[in-house]
Amino acid sequence: MFERLKFCVAHPCFALERLLSKTLYRWIVMHTRGIMAEGPIRVKGRPIINIAPGNHIRIGRNVTLRSSNEGHHANVYSPVKLVADRPGAEIVIGDRTIIVGTCVHAYSAIRIGRRCMIGAAQILDGSGHDLCFPHVERRQETRGGAQPIAIDDDAWIGMGVIILPGVTIGKGSVIGAGSVVTKDVPPYCVAAGNPARVIKDYSHTLQEADVTSPSPENDAE
Numbered sequence: 239m240f241e242r243l244k245f246c247v248a249h250p251c252f253a254l255e256r257l258l259s260k261t262l263y264r265w266i267v268m269h270t271r272g273i274m275a276e277g278p279i280r281v282k283g284r285p286i287i288n289i290a291p292g293n294h295i296r297i298g299r300n301v302t303l304r305s306s307n308e309g310h311h312a313n314v315y316s317p318v319k320l321v322a323d324r325p326g327a328e329i330v331i332g333d334r335t336i337i338v339g340t341c342v343h344a345y346s347a348i349r350i351g352r353r354c355m356i357g358a359a360q361i362l363d364g365s366g367h368d369l370c371f372p373h374v375e376r377r378q379e380t381r382g383g384a385q386p387i388a389i390d391d392d393a394w395i396g397m398g399v400i401i402l403p404g405v406t407i408g409k410g411s412v413i414g415a416g417s418v419v420t421k422d423v424p425p426y427c428v429a430a431g432n433p434a435r436v437i438k439d440y441s442h443t444l445q446e447a448d449v450t451s452p453s454p455e456n457d458a459e
């Protein structure tokens with residue numbers, strides 16, 4: 239709080255710009271056609287949102303969409319991009335999830351759970367073009383198929399990760415920076431590399447943990 243006050247006094251113009259951009263971009267997101275926000279959201283910097291008529295992007299309570307580089311511990315090279323531009327495509331983002339500089343492009347369905355952290359990743363449920371067929375000179379005209387992606391609650395997707403069509407990332411799992419995820423990752427694991435492989439399974443900690451500790455899931459803004 240004190241640090242924030244110090245910043246406002248030292249840099250009044252930057253502080254005003256920050257405040258205006260947060261408020262303005264949040265308002266724009268909340269009023270974009272097809273956005274269904276279930277509660278307050280935080281919007282830092284200007285995201286890119288593209289929703290075809292009739293499609294929806296459902297955003298849970300206290301979700302953060304960070305497109306600005308300033309104030310983040312790693313570099314954010316591009317804005318958050320949420321695209322549901324094919325007929326019937328949908329994106330669902332669970333409560334308290336934080337998405338930083340990531341492209342989420344749904345051709346069919348991308349579901350992101352609650353309390354996830356996603357850092358500058360690419361999440362695409364379709365490859366974009368047909369692969370193996372005889373008339374390759376026409377590939378640019380093809381659009382390829384799609385397979386839904388699911389990222390379960392409490393997953394942490396590191397910087398620069400690419401998640402390919404059809405993948406499910408289990409609850410609480412961590413994907414190492416720069417990984418390409420081609421197959422499902424079980425819950426409570428760490429996976430990394432290209433292609434991503436499980437490097438750690440920490441599911442045993444569940445037995446050791448105090449499961450009576452309170453869940454943060456109903457936290458208010």
Ligand SMILES: CC(C)(COP(=O)(O)OP(=O)(O)OC[C@H]1O[C@@H](n2cnc3c(N)ncnc32)[C@H](O)[C@@H]1OP(=O)(O)O)[C@@H](O)C(=O)NCCC(=O)NCCS
Nearest residue numbers: 312357395396397412413414415416417428430431437438
């Ligand atoms: C995923 C991560 C947390 C794993 O850390 P860790 O559990 O301490 O992993 P370790 O250092 O014990 O590595 C275990 C093995 O996996 C490999 N590995 C770890 N991270 C890797 C990665 N991102 N890509 C490829 N291989 C990786 C290690 O080389 C090691 O291999 P070895 O057993 O052959 O020596 C960490 O590597 C990582 O990517 N951190 C960045 C998170 C991030 O993006 N933060 C900012 C955005 S919010």
